Amino acid sequence: MKTDLQLKKEVLDELDWDPSLDAAAIGVEVNEGVVTLSGHLPSYAEKLAAERAAEKVSGVRGVVVNLEVRPASVPSDEAIANAARDALQWHVHLPPDAVKLRVEKGWITLAGEVEWGYQRKVAERTVSHLRGVTGVTNLIKMHARVAPADVVERIEAALRRHAEREARHISISMKDGTVTLSGHVGTRAERLAAVGAAWSAPGVGAVVDNLELG
Structure with a gap:
């Protein structure tokens, strides 16, 4: 079993290995196999990438994300909303106009209804990587449908x-x-x-x- 010190080194190495991340901006602490990430990053996409990088390390039991998103350039909420709406409309797996959105200080809230559970995840992933986004709340619901018995x-x-x-x-x-x-x-x-x-x-x-x- 790896020690917390070993895990910390490997998590730091994994963060440094990811070219989409500024590892120097991320603090790492490990307690009984649970990794805590702290600091601030310029995009929500990098926050998600940091969490994924820590989870990749063998022996990590859990990840606590205390990372704050501080965009270097801050697009207006209107610009973010327009970009998010276009991205959702163009995504082949999402029905047109099925997903509604609201943006406040860079934070996107998704609502609406879709046919499949995976479409909820697609919608969230689509807007998460847009410039200026600081977070995403997914309130999309599924149309009521009975799951097959098998x-x-x-x-x-x-x-x-x-x-x-x-x-x-x-x-x-x-x-x-x-x-x-x-x-x-x-x-x-x-x-x-x-x-x-x-x-x-x-x-x-x-x-x-x-x-x-x-």
């Missing part, structure tokens, strides 16, 4: 297609449109694959990720 089996089959060995260590349950994943995975990539498979299933409105790394 939805858990479908998710399990998708996981086996991705990585059969890892699928054996993941437990899946579903209630009222919410899928809960529990168990263990070896890497962050396996975790993302499991969560992605759950989001892609019909009738899924939320995914609770209780998977542990290691």
Whole structure:
């Protein structure tokens, strides 16, 4: 098992390895395997990238993000809203006009209704990387639809297609449109694959990720 000191060094190395990040602007502390990131970055996209970088390191049990977004140049809320609206309209996986948005001091709030759970994630990811965005709140809802009776089996089959060995260590349950994943995975990539498979299933409105790394 890695010590907190080892984890801190590896997280710092991973942050420094990512060309999209200014690692010098990020402070790292580790306590019993839980990493805390602090400091300020010029974009929300970099904040997300820093969190992903820390999660990639083997042995990290959790990540606390205390990073503040301070854009170097601050577009007006109107400019951000127009850019976000255009990005959503042009995205092939989002129905036209299905997603509404509001911007306040760079913070985007998404609302509306979509057919699939994965479309909620697509909308959030689309606006998260725009210049001047300081954060995103996703209030998009799904149209009420009954999940197929075999939805858990479908998710399990998708996981086996991705990585059969890892699928054996993941437990899946579903209630009222919410899928809960529990168990263990070896890497962050396996975790993302499991969560992605759950989001892609019909009738899924939320995914609770209780998977542990290691």
